[in-house]
Amino acid sequence: xxxxxxxxxxxxxxxxxxxxxxxxxxxxxxxxxxxxxxxxxxxxxxxxxxxxxxxxxxxxxxxxxxxxxxxxxxxxxxxxxxxxxxxxxxxxxxxxxxxxxxxxxxxxxxxxxxxxxxxxxxxxxxxxxxxxxxxxxxxx
Ligand SMILES: [Zn+2]
Numbered sequence: 001x002x003x004x005x006x007x008x009x010x011x012x013x014x015x016x017x018x019x020x021x022x023x024x025x026x027x028x029x030x031x032x033x034x035x036x037x038x039x040x041x042x043x044x045x046x047x048x049x050x051x052x053x054x055x056x057x058x059x060x061x062x063x064x065x066x067x068x069x070x071x072x073x074x075x076x077x078x079x080x081x082x083x084x085x086x087x088x089x090x091x092x093x094x095x096x097x098x099x100x101x102x103x104x105x106x107x108x109x110x111x112x113x114x115x116x117x118x119x120x121x122x123x124x125x126x127x128x129x130x131x132x133x134x135x136x137x138x139x140x
Contacts, residue, residue: 025128026126026127026128026136026138027080027081027082027083027126027127027128027129028080028081028082028124028126029078029079029080029081029124029125029126029127029129030078030079030081030122030123030124031076031077031078031079031099031121031122031123031124032077032079032121032122033076033077033121034074034075034076034114034117034118034121035075035076035077035088036073036074036075037072037073037074037075037110037113037114037117038072038073038074038110039070039071039072039073039107039108039109039110039113040052040053040070040071040072040073041053041056041065041068041069041070041071042058042065042068042069042070042071043058043060043061043063043065043068043069044065044067044068044069045058045060045061045063047060047061048060048061049093050069050071050092050093051071052071053065053068069104070104070107070108071092071093071107072092072093072096072107072113073090073091073092073096074090074091074092074096074100074117075088075089075090075091076088076089076090076091077089078129078134080129081124087129087132088132089129089132089133089134090132091134095134095137098137098139099123099125099137099139100116100117100120100123101120101139102116102117125137125138125139126138
């Protein structure tokens with residue numbers, strides 16, 4: 001995943017954002033199915049963007065990480081409410097927290113994460129879906 005910027009004021013998150021915001025036509029979306037929700041230890045340096053550790057070492061900053069933070073990856077079906085088209089999408093980290101309204105503390109335990117996310121279904125929001133990614137997201 002490329003650049004992520006989050007503006008809490010606008011409730012807007014942009015992934016790989018290179019175009020003007022009004023270029024995107026947002027769809028009404030609904031998450032009703034979660035296939036998988038996993039957490040993994042990752043580098044706590046902000047610049048490393050939650051990179052998964054390999055052998056306790058960050059592959060970006062190359063530091064050995066003893067008490068890193070947690071990252072997560074959640075595979076979901078996202079339905080377009082108007083067209084009934086369903087897209088399988090992998091969400092990670094900031095996107096998961098934004099869409100499901102959870103915090104990093106909720107990532108402590110894989111089993112608890114799955115049940116926490118399931119309780120929140122169905123999750124609805126507006127976004128642009130393209131190439132199995134979400135581009136501009138409005139959370140109410
Ligand atoms: Zn790092």
